[in-house]
Amino acid sequence: MSTFLDLTQLSATSLAQLDQAQHSRQKVAHHLEAMANTLSTAETEGATASGPLSLAPQVETLRSVADNLQQGIFRLVVLGDLKRGKSTLLNSLLGERLLPSDVNPCTAVLTVLKYGPQKQVTIHHLDDSPPEQIALEDFKQIYTIDPEEAKALASKDQAAFPNVSHAEIEYPLPLLQQGLELIDTPGLNDTEARNQLVFNFLQDCHAVLFVMDATQPCTLDERRYLQNTLKDRGITIFFLINAWDKVQSNLINPDDSEALASAEDRLRGVFHTHLADYCPHQYDQRVFEVSGLKALRSQLQNDPEALAQSGVPAFLDSLFKFLSQDRIQSELDYALHKAQMTHKQVWAAVSRRLPLLDEDLDLLKEKLVSVQSDFEQLQSIRDDFQTKIRQTRDQESQAIADSFKTYILNLEITFDEDFVAAQPDLEFLEFLDKNNRAVFYTSFKRAFERYMNDRLAAWEFIAKQDISRAFSELNEAADEYRVAYEQVVEVMNDKLLGNRFYAAGHRYDPKEVQLWADILKDVFEAIPGNMNGAVGQFNMFWQSVMQTALLVIILQVIGLVFSSLFLNIFAVLLVGTGVFVGQAEYVRQEFLKATRTEFAKYLPQIANEQWEPIHQSVQRCFETYEVKVIERINQDIASRQGELNNLVAQKESHSIQVEQESQRLQTLEKSLAEMVQEMEGDCQLKN
Known part of the structure; x- marks a missing residue:
């Protein structure tokens, strides 16, 4: 049984909110589909009555928005340089040693983690080669390399696996079942082809988890990547300052509380200076001091107290709040706006049609x-x-x-x-x-x-x-x-x-x-x-x-x-x-x-x-x-x-039953109004 249950208990409220958000997504999508079906049926009926109202664009829009909501995916792109502990941190979030996270090996290909009823790894290629399915253990052994080898390849602008586009891991884990997809990326200085692939994921993600190291605060490469790739892109970024516990262990006297407080304050000042511009007015809800290794160990050892001290549950609470409230609310508001505009357009078309029926x-x-x-x-x-x-x-x-x-x-x-x-x-x-x-x-x-x-x-x-x-x-x-x-x-x-x-x-x-x-x-x-x-x-x-x-x-x-x-x-x-x-x-x-x-x-x-x-x-x-x-x-x-x-x-082809057609059109407008009203209630998330 997965030890991730310990983590879900610490974040039960947030997970419940995430589940409610997913439920709201599906309900609103159902409303949109119902509206689209109603309009489509009305247009078909109109063909033998007073004529269609030319509402095909509205039907297409409603179905497109509904399809996006029904996907129910929260896509998170994980970025960070080599040896930042991304895989260890991801394993701590998942509650499983799913990715290789020993001292030396690092993941050498971009990896998409998503929910699946069975453990399965699919390797996708850059050429016309068909996708290849391999065992999870084989993936860990084949597609990981030593960080020094990764740096050497990067210095030559070469990829460890030049023909591999990305790997897709399906796994039956509770967190992934909540609708999360995690995209684990190689180091920041990867090949141009890999950077383009990462950029493609960035355009369709809900948030970025940017992993940094407390012992190497805000390196030049990290600052450059933030400035050149992420700044002013409209992407919400969560900064995870990993290995925060090493601040204490790196002191000459780890038991010196004053020295520890001073060192932590200096580090916080450095990070705030470089990161505040990327999360204005929400710094405390976007920047977290965590220890991925401590979180993973605490789960494997079933130690909830140590898990809470790792900083990971606090981060998850903030992340889930963002996904289940801020992000979802914007999606629902957009869907509601489209529904309201569709109703107004139908109301206007019906209002123009009714006086002309007779x-x-x-x-x-x-x-x-x-x-x-x-x-x-x-x-x-x-x-x-x-x-x-x-x-x-x-x-x-x-x-x-x-x-x-x-x-x-x-x-x-x-x-x-x-x-x-x-x-x-x-x-x-x-x-x-x-x-x-x-x-x-x-x-x-x-x-x-x-x-x-x-x-x-x-x-x-x-x-x-x-x-x-x-x-x-x-x-x-x-x-x-x-x-x-x-x-x-x-x-x-x-x-x-x-x-x-x-x-x-x-x-x-x-x-x-x-x-x-x-x-x-x-x-x-x-x-x-x-x-x-x-x-x-x-x-x-x-x-x-x-x-x-x-x-x-x-x-x-x-x-x-x-x-x-x-x-x-x-x-x-x-x-x-x-x-x-x-x-x-x-x-x-x-x-x-x-x-x-x-x-x-x-x-x-x-x-x-x-x-x-x-x-x-x-x-x-x-x-x-x-x-x-x-x-x-x-x-x-x-x-x-x-x-x-x-x-x-229609008038040229046959006599229109004015009273019957008037009733049909008014019923159409009224039914859409009721659907929108019901949808308005479902779009208001409960905090």
């Missing part, structure tokens, strides 16, 4: 002709907004591409100062030793990659601010176009419905048209990836667009510079070897001077050649925006035209 066919056709100019006005407003988007696209893509060019050309000026921060551990004298020259070459190349990554990340931050500003301005413009759109819609409604009575005896009230403004607002805010007004969420979209372009730049720079750099530097340094051999400072200065000179030769070429890829990447952002927004406006126009055309077609 309309004389010839008069209805005349009215249809009378609003054609209004439809043309709606299309004109759409076209004007599209032109505005394209003007902004051209202006911003030009400005940002130009800023990139200027930025690249200026790198020579700050090269010495900036590059030093990227290569603090380089042993420059190794270059003069032909036996160590290959090792130095690889180390220097990786340092140069870090330098370029840092410089491009700095520029990207500025570019994202510019793009965010441009989208904010577009949103303000969208409000103006929406007002004009609403005014035309109100004129159309007056032509079609003015001075009319509903079949059920309710008079058309022009004031109710104002409620339709909510629907039109939704039309104009249909922005991809929730980019509207949300810089953090927008950043992941920007990153996915820009990543390929920036990667090409890095590879091009390295290819150009290193093709001739080492020969030139070697020639310069060889002249002084008789006098200066052993003088590292001279070697360092000459090396940097030669690197800067060689680098500067290619900056104009890089700036010119990469201007177009950057320009196209920025354009892609606005083109995606344009496609989604204009598509939504087109749907609204087509839906309005479809409603009228369908009604005319």
Whole structure:
């Protein structure tokens, strides 16, 4: 029997909340499916009555949101450098020695842990090879390597298993059965292919668990990864400062309470300085001092007191609270919003249809002709907004591409100062030793990659601010176009419905048209990836667009510079070897001077050649925006035209039973309203 039961007892409340959240997910998904089925049935019935209401887009949206909720998965990506105890910590969370966590071996492939009724490991490959199933024990033996070997491979930019994409472990564990998927990643400085795979998981995760080591607080690689990969991405990060118990064991006198308190305070200050920006206003709920090894031992030894002291239960409580309240609530709110908007759209369509049911066919056709100019006005407003988007696209893509060019050309000026921060551990004298020259070459190349990554990340931050500003301005413009759109819609409604009575005896009230403004607002805010007004969420979209372009730049720079750099530097340094051999400072200065000179030769070429890829990447952002927004406006126009055309077609083909059809449409709207009302109650989580 799994000893994880001890941990669940300590976190019983949080686990109950997580279970309730999963239950709410399924209930809300059921409501959405019911609404979609109701609409689909109504459209089918309408085909033989007064005609469909053109609600296919709403049906598709409801089912898509329901599918996402029904998956019921909380995906957590675990990041951290080598020898940070990630596997040990994960084992302590799982309550099983599922991953290799001895002193030396470390997991060498990205591993997805998920629930399954039976123990099973599936190896996925990067080529066309079919997935391979192996035993768990075989996985532990085959796909783990010594950390020193991992570092050696990393220095050569090689993967231990270059043909393996990732491993998938299914296991019948209580925590995984709660809907959690844990993605265990290799070290931060892995191969480019592996980094891309990690990035793909990051785009679809609920949170990141970033594991650090209390005895090596905030290393340069960790700070760089946080800055370049995670900052401002809209991802919630939990920082687990592992091996906190070693702070005491590393003291000269472990029993000196004052020395321990002083050492812990200094460490907390260091971590707070570097991590506070990633969890503003929630530092205490996102940063935890833990001991994965103590937690795992305490579970294996059935020692709840030691388990509580490990810090792991406190972390789990905070994590489960986030998942079962904050994260889930945002998902449920989004689903409820879509349901409410669907009901409003149906209400509006029914409200437009009811007064026209008993309309004389010839008069209805005349009215249809009378609003054609209004439809043309709606299309004109759409076209004007599209032109505005394209003007902004051209202006911003030009400005940002130009800023990139200027930025690249200026790198020579700050090269010495900036590059030093990227290569603090380089042993420059190794270059003069032909036996160590290959090792130095690889180390220097990786340092140069870090330098370029840092410089491009700095520029990207500025570019994202510019793009965010441009989208904010577009949103303000969208409000103006929406007002004009609403005014035309109100004129159309007056032509079609003015001075009319509903079949059920309710008079058309022009004031109710104002409620339709909510629907039109939704039309104009249909922005991809929730980019509207949300810089953090927008950043992941920007990153996915820009990543390929920036990667090409890095590879091009390295290819150009290193093709001739080492020969030139070697020639310069060889002249002084008789006098200066052993003088590292001279070697360092000459090396940097030669690197800067060689680098500067290619900056104009890089700036010119990469201007177009950057320009196209920025354009892609606005083109995606344009496609989604204009598509939504087109749907609204087509839906309005479809409603009228369908009604005319039905009247031409047969006589409509007005009272019966009126009852059907009102029943449809009422049933949807009741579903939304019931859904509102299920979307309110109990704390």
